[in-house]
Amino acid sequence: MTDTTRTLDLPDMVTGTRNRTRDRLLLIGGFIVVAVFAFFPIYWMLVTSVTPRDQVFSFPPRLLPATITLEYYADFFNNPALLKYLLNSFIVAGSTAVSSVAIGVYAGYSFSKFRYTGRRALMFLILSAQMFPQTLLLITLYLLFAQIGLLNSYWALILSFTSFTLPLCVWMLKGYFDTLPDELIEAAKVDGASQLTIIHRILLPIARPALISTFLFAFIRGWNDFIYALTLGGADHMTLPPGLVLTYMGEFQTSWPNLMASSLIVSLPIVVLYIFMQRYIVAGLSSGAVKG
DSSP states (O other): OHHHHHHHHHHHHHHHHHHHHHHHHHHHHHHHHHHHHHHHHHHHHHHHHTSOGGGTTOSSOOSSOSSOOOHHHHHHHTOHHHHHHHHHHHHHHHHHHHHHHHHHHHHHHHHHHOOOTTHHHHHHHHHHGGGSOGGGGHHHHHHHHHHHTOTTSHHHHHHHHHHHHHHHHHHHHHHHHHHSOHHHHHHHHHTTOOHHHIIIIIIHHHTHHHHHHHHHHHHHHHHHOOHHHHHHSTTTSOOHHHHHHHHHBOSSOBOHHHHHHHHHHHHHHHHHHHHHHHHHHHHHHHHHTSOO
């Protein structure tokens, strides 16, 4: 009786093993397709950036260059204008991130831990700012900054970028503060701590993961912007995205190897920041997503 049962179950076991193997192969194949789709453009940028100019448009295309050159990377660091754009990017993106986090901390704490008339309406009003296309406000901001004398300056870029990053930064930090127990704040009040002391000495050290993830989000937003940096900054305060386009792209010819090499160099600060702050970013986003 037992041997018969085992004999009858054997085909089912074989079928189950085959199905698991098939599912595993399909899953691996899906990951491979997604990886190729995601990383092949980066790989092609790298190949183009080290390919001599006379071989860039060879046909059929080569997945590996016959000759490797690093002259395009050297051209970037030997170009004073591009180095100026790089410095401008650090100034604008860093200032945007700092201002967004500084304002977002107080606004997020207020929305999370206080109850007052108009609180919910104000919260959704801030969030609704993300619903409007940013280019729609370009003409208005251009005229405003021109009237108050901030056009073609760092302030024009920092203020415009902060106005776009601040709503989401406020909500990210509010979500994190929602996860902190009110008993912690009440205990500090019993000990005589003021609201500023509670924020600066108690909550901010605890909220480090949320602060870092919010900082990185705002930094990337200021680092990658193109249209506002091209329009509001002027030639002396232009950042890298429009600077690279104006330097290497023209009406009749585009220097693709230089543009690819410079684009990879521009991407490095974001990659390095993410690598070093990854554990804080994951902790901040996951903790802020627990409660709304």
